[in-house]
Amino acid sequence: MKFVVCIKQVPAVSELPWDPQTGTLMRDLAEGIMNPACKHALEAAIQLKETLGGHITAITMGPPAAEEILHEAIAMGADKGVLLTDLRMAGGDTLVTSHTLGMAIAKVCPDVDLILCGCHTSDSETAQVGPQLAVELDVPSVAYVEHLEVLGTTLTMRRLADNFLETLEMDLPGLVTMTTKHYQPRYVSLGGLNDAFLAAEILILNADDLGLDPERIGIKGSATRIQNVYAPKAQKENVVLKGAVKHIVEELFARFGDRIAGAIGKDLDGRQ
Amino acid sequence: MYRLEHEGGVSLDFYPCMKHKVIRKTVREFAEIEIGPIAHDIDQEARFPWEVIEKMRPMHFFGLQVPKEYGGADLDSISYAIVIEELSRVCAAIGLCVTVHNSVGLYPILKFGTEEQKRRFVPLLASGEIIGAFCITEANAGSDAGGVETHAVKDGNHYIVNGTKIFVTNGAICGAPLIFAVTNAKNSKKAASVFIVEKTTPGYSVGEIEDLCGMRANPVSSLFLEDCRVPEENLLMNLGDGLKIVLITLDTGRIGIAAQALGIAQAAFEASVRYSKERQQFRQPIGSFQTIQNMLADMATEIDAVRLLLYRACAYKDAGVTFSTEAAMAKLSCSTVASRVTSQAVQIHGGYGYSKEYDVERYFRDAKVTEIYEGTSEVQRMVIARAVLTKPS
Numbered sequence: 001m002k003f004v005v006c007i008k009q010v011p012a013v014s015e016l017p018w019d020p021q022t023g024t025l026m027r028d029l030a031e032g033i034m035n036p037a038c039k040h041a042l043e044a045a046i047q048l049k050e051t052l053g054g055h056i057t058a059i060t061m062g063p064p065a066a067e068e069i070l071h072e073a074i075a076m077g078a079d080k081g082v083l084l085t086d087l088r089m090a091g092g093d094t095l096v097t098s099h100t101l102g103m104a105i106a107k108v109c110p111d112v113d114l115i116l117c118g119c120h121t122s123d124s125e126t127a128q129v130g131p132q133l134a135v136e137l138d139v140p141s142v143a144y145v146e147h148l149e150v151l152g153t154t155l156t157m158r159r160l161a162d163n164f165l166e167t168l169e170m171d172l173p174g175l176v177t178m179t180t181k182h183y184q185p186r187y188v189s190l191g192g193l194n195d196a197f198l199a200a201e202i203l204i205l206n207a208d209d210l211g212l213d214p215e216r217i218g219i220k221g222s223a224t225r226i227q228n229v230y231a232p233k234a235q236k237e238n239v240v241l242k243g244a245v246k247h248i249v250e251e252l253f254a255r256f257g258d259r260i261a262g263a264i265g266k267d268l269d270g271r272q
Numbered sequence: 273m274y275r276l277e278h279e280g281g282v283s284l285d286f287y288p289c290m291k292h293k294v295i296r297k298t299v300r301e302f303a304e305i306e307i308g309p310i311a312h313d314i315d316q317e318a319r320f321p322w323e324v325i326e327k328m329r330p331m332h333f334f335g336l337q338v339p340k341e342y343g344g345a346d347l348d349s350i351s352y353a354i355v356i357e358e359l360s361r362v363c364a365a366i367g368l369c370v371t372v373h374n375s376v377g378l379y380p381i382l383k384f385g386t387e388e389q390k391r392r393f394v395p396l397l398a399s400g401e402i403i404g405a406f407c408i409t410e411a412n413a414g415s416d417a418g419g420v421e422t423h424a425v426k427d428g429n430h431y432i433v434n435g436t437k438i439f440v441t442n443g444a445i446c447g448a449p450l451i452f453a454v455t456n457a458k459n460s461k462k463a464a465s466v467f468i469v470e471k472t473t474p475g476y477s478v479g480e481i482e483d484l485c486g487m488r489a490n491p492v493s494s495l496f497l498e499d500c501r502v503p504e505e506n507l508l509m510n511l512g513d514g515l516k517i518v519l520i521t522l523d524t525g526r527i528g529i530a531a532q533a534l535g536i537a538q539a540a541f542e543a544s545v546r547y548s549k550e551r552q553q554f555r556q557p558i559g560s561f562q563t564i565q566n567m568l569a570d571m572a573t574e575i576d577a578v579r580l581l582l583y584r585a586c587a588y589k590d591a592g593v594t595f596s597t598e599a600a601m602a603k604l605s606c607s608t609v610a611s612r613v614t615s616q617a618v619q620i621h622g623g624y625g626y627s628k629e630y631d632v633e634r635y636f637r638d639a640k641v642t643e644i645y646e647g648t649s650e651v652q653r654m655v656i657a658r659a660v661l662t663k664p665s
Contacts, residue, residue: 031297068294187302190295190332190355191345197291266305 001054001113001150003045004105006133007038007073009066010123034069036266037118039185041178044148045116046077046186052150055079057109061089061100067202075188075196082108086206091219094128100217101129102136103210108203114155115175119144122262130177141175142168147182180267286580295347296354302331303362311363314489315634318481320445321489324366325400333359335398336374338382342394349586353531360535361542364638365489367535369403371528372441376646377404380450380521381468384509393448393468402447406525407437407495408518415651417518420464422497423454431455431507433467433500436479441645443493444478447471451497452518455511462512467502475500486637523596525646526603527589530582533603533610533642534575540610540617540635541571547621564620571613578605597659604652607642614639 011030034042045056058073060066061084070081084104092100105112115137117130127143134141147158155170159179170176188196207217215221239255241248253260253268261268288296307324314321328334336352338344347355352374360367378397381389396402413419422435433453440449448470455465469476479494509517545568548559558564582602588595617632618625625632643649 033297065290068290071290072294072298187327187331188298189330189345190298190336190347190351191340193295193298194291194345194347194351197294 001048001052002109002111003049003054003056004109004112004115005038005042005045005056005058005073005078006101006115006117006129007042007058007060007069008035008118008121009033009060009062009069010035010121032065032068034072035118035121035123037120037122037178037180039118040180040183040267041116041118041176042073042076042078043183043185044178045114047183048114048148048150049077054113057082057112059084059101059104059108061085061097061104063090067204070202071193071196071200072188074200074202075192076186079201081200081202083202083204084206084210085204086217088207088214088218088220091222092217093222093224094126094132095223096217096221098129098132098136099221100207100210100212101133103212104205105133105137107205107210113153113172114150115139115173117175117177119177119179127177130175134175137175139173139175140170141177142170143177145176145178148176148178180261184267292350292354295351296358299355299358300361302327303359307359307363307366311489312628312631312634314363315365316488316628318483318488318491320369320491321366325369328370329400332398333370334373334400334403335378335394336370338378338394338398342382342390342398344394344398349527349589350583353527353534353582353586356528356531357535357538360532361539362535363489364532364536364635365487367532368487368490369442369445371532372406372525373397373404375528376406376521376525377442377446377450379524380406380466380508380517383520384513384517386505388505389468389508397448403442403445405440405442405446405449406452406521407440407449408452409439410435410437415648417452417464417515418460420452420454422451423457424465424467424502425455426504427501429504430501431467431504433469433497433502435497437495437497438479439482439492439645440495441487441490441492443495444481444491449495450508451495452514455514459512461515464514464518465511466508466514466517468506468508469497469500469502470506473500473502484641486634486639486641488637522647523599524589526599526652527582527585529642529646530578530585530599530602530606533606533639534579534582536635536639536642537571537575537578537606537610537613540614540632540639541568541575543630543632543635544568544571544617544620558620567616567620571616574609575613578602578609581605597656600647600652600655603646604649604656607639607649610639610642 009032012033049056056078057080058070058078059082060069064085067083070083074081082104084100089100120127131141131143142157145157145159149156153172155172155174157168157176159166241251257268306327310321332345335344336347336355340346356367356371359370381393397404408417410420410422424431424433433451435453448468451467451469452464453467454463456463475498477496479496482492484492548564549557551558585595585598585602588598614636618636621630621632624630627633
């Protein structure tokens with residue numbers, strides 16, 4: 001099977017201070033990390049590849065420094081990395097991002113069977129790129145998938161939607177966006193990481209390589225504009241947890257685990 | 273901005289390459305998630321966390337600079353320093369286990385061992401299946417390796433080893449420590465040899481775990497060798513090459529301890545910055561006081577300065593040039609700064625810093641020994657001074 005995993009480098013948000021004057025995140029101060037949901041999507045692809053065999057191409061769009069996460073992806077188990085980088089692509093919204101990714105996939109992996117994306121990114125949270133990319137490539141898609149299984153050319157997926165546990169089927173080729181529920185990403189080995197820097201296959205493409213219309217990329221091609229970014233007003237609530245320490249900690253994570261995980265950009269499930 | 277380029281090429285490059293950045297991030301993430309939550313408790317309980325070691329094995333932590341053919345990660349020395357630094361930033365005792373294992377427990381076999389010895393021991397060590405150690409120190413021998421009393425006597429195709437080693441890092445958990453023993457007391461320069469002694473050897477036993485000030489999660493102990501019959505194929509290099517092995521091994525070991533000290537200093541510094549922003553006194557964060565700012569500025573400057581010395585020693589090692597003096601300078605400066613910075617961190621935290629509730633108390637205890645083991649600061653100065661004085665003036 002041929003897999004394409006779309007990954008994004010995001011700032012490690014938990015460490016990021018806000019600039020109170022402009023209301024924007026001071027991104028320059030942050031380390032870039034692979035977006036957690038993207039990492040889970042990659043892990044899902046690797047696990048499928050381990051049982052079914054195949055080839056994984058990891059694609060990212062971003063500044064040259066985003067190459068880091070491609071090496072990381074290769075150390076995890078991807079076979080090839082593709083970096084789409086071009087100053088003209090900068091500032092693009094989700095629509096042009098999907099278009100750019102779609103053009104890249106059509107070029108570097110036209111016979112892809114399954115495209116996997118993270119369900120959302122921790123730095124913008126739109127959750128739009130995956131589904132839009134499916135439209136771009138004219139393939140079916142399912143968002144917020146928790147678990148995958150492949151039988152022949154059919155993909156069976158499980159997801160939680162509106163508190164219903166759904167099992168869905170989709171013919172391949174298709175696209176899924178993955179949550180961080182399952183597929184806890186593996187740690188990479190240091191030797192694997194070393195190899196991924198010494199002898200990794202990384203393809204670097206710009207807008208011309210992809211034959212992109214300059215009017216349809218970057219801030220120029222974007223259909224949306226961000227008017228204002230502001231910190232949400234804190235809605236404070238005092239919660240007092242009582243009882244034994246063990247009970248309090250369990251209660252804390254049961255009630256706020258999702259929000260804590262979201263804030264630190266890491267999945268807390270399965271790690272004590 | 274970071275690279276100093278001139279017509280002759282790049283003279284200095286202070287910018288970390290992408291690989292080093294990613295290795296740092298990877299180890300930091302692992303350490304913070306898997307070790308961070310237990311670092312305080314394993315120090316208090318003086319417990320070696322095998323459950324963490326289990327997770328570290330497949331990540332190549334035990335074969336950091338071992339070639340791939342023996343199952344290692346084959347990292348360069350700066351990567352090695354970064355790994356130890358990041359582990360020690362979260363838990364110095366685990367950083368200690370890993371650096372001692374790699375740099376003095378395993379490296380001598382890789383560097384001086386026969387092909388047969390390498391095939392037998394390196395894959396076991398590199399996979400972390402067995403933990404390594406190097407034993408020189410005895411009751412009457414520390415800085416002066418000439419005082420070693422453990423001795424080995426040839427008997428057929430074996431050596432009979434007798435003696436007691438003390439303060440062995442990884443002592444209670446090591447599987448095949450390297451034992452420094454006297455083989456010819458009459459020849460002062462070629463008096464000692466190094467043997468690979470497997471813990472299954474009859475007569476080998478582990479003493480009580482030392483009740484130490486810091487590094488408490490590492491089971492530092494004595495090792496007793498009572499008529500241990502060690503096969504002659506476990507002799508490292510030639511008879512009498514012990515001192516040579518020790519001197520070369522310690523250069524590498526010092527890089528590891530310097531990295532460890534740097535990691536502890538970094539942790540204490542970060543904790544101090546956080547606390548300075550949070551702690552309110554006189555209705556303002558203490559970080560707004562110049563006296564605290566001065567301390568933080570000095571800490572940041574000193575840490576950065578010694579980090580450069582450390583990476584220089586690593587770069588020299590990888591370039592294949594002599595790095596003995598550079599490693600001694602790095603070890604001396606990193607450990608001195610670790611002691612000073614952790615002490616200042618306690619000062620910034622005030623009464624809380626003196627409490628076991630806060631991590632800086634642990635950093636303070638852990639830092640001190642970096643000025644003592646792998647050659648005391650005084651021994652480092654001796655090494656540096658010797659180099660300085662032999663240079664033509």
